[in-house]
């Protein structure tokens with residue numbers, strides 16, 4: 001158990017399906033670290049930088065693809081994959097590295113795994129376009145730890161129903177596929193040597209928070 005502030009503050013990622021609670025846990029962790037005397041920032045992807053803002057407009061269909069037959073559709077999966085990869089490198093340059101260099105722990109609500117899972121998912125197919133998405137993300141800074149909030153499709157959908165809006169990813173079959181992909185991708189990253197901590201997202205919010213905080217204190 002270290003005392004805060006940590007000599008070398010880590011880069012921490014929180015991952016999970018929409019509705020798994022990544023935003024709630026990221027916020028709780030930030031508040032706790034600040035109370036414990038650890039300088040920290042909370043950031044997210046898509047980021048709040050210019051590319052991230054454009055991505056959010058694409059996800060909500062505020063920015064669309066004009067179709068040859070008339071009307072509009074969502075921006076293509078591969079275009080979106082490149083946008084997310086560009087946003088990530090910009091996010092690292094503009095926010096993540098400067099914060100770490102200034103002695104602040106960085107919490108990112110989503111990171112590379114989200115791209116592998118969401119952009120690696122080929123609609124209507126069991127095949128996963130993993131290697132290309134990995135290639136376009138290979139310059140991204142590797143986190144010190146990734147907390148994976150493991151949640152079932154049922155849990156996530158029941159939580160999302162209580163929210164006002166849904167985005168283009170949130171249908172039941174798609175989410176069930178994404179749930180499987182999360183499992184595969186986290187195993188894959190762990191086998192590549194990344195530090196992945198799996199946590200049960202259905203646990204009470206406070207219990208989950210204590211587990212995350214306790215882990216950080218051992219880094």
Ligand code: TYD
Pocket residue numbers: 018023044045046059084110111112114115116118119167169
């Ligand atoms: P999120 O901020 O979790 O959504 P909200 O603000 O609605 O809680 O992320 C928006 C969506 O972006 C989410 O469905 C996951 C998706 N996403 C990707 O598809 N690829 C990525 O690389 C990232 C970081 C997010």
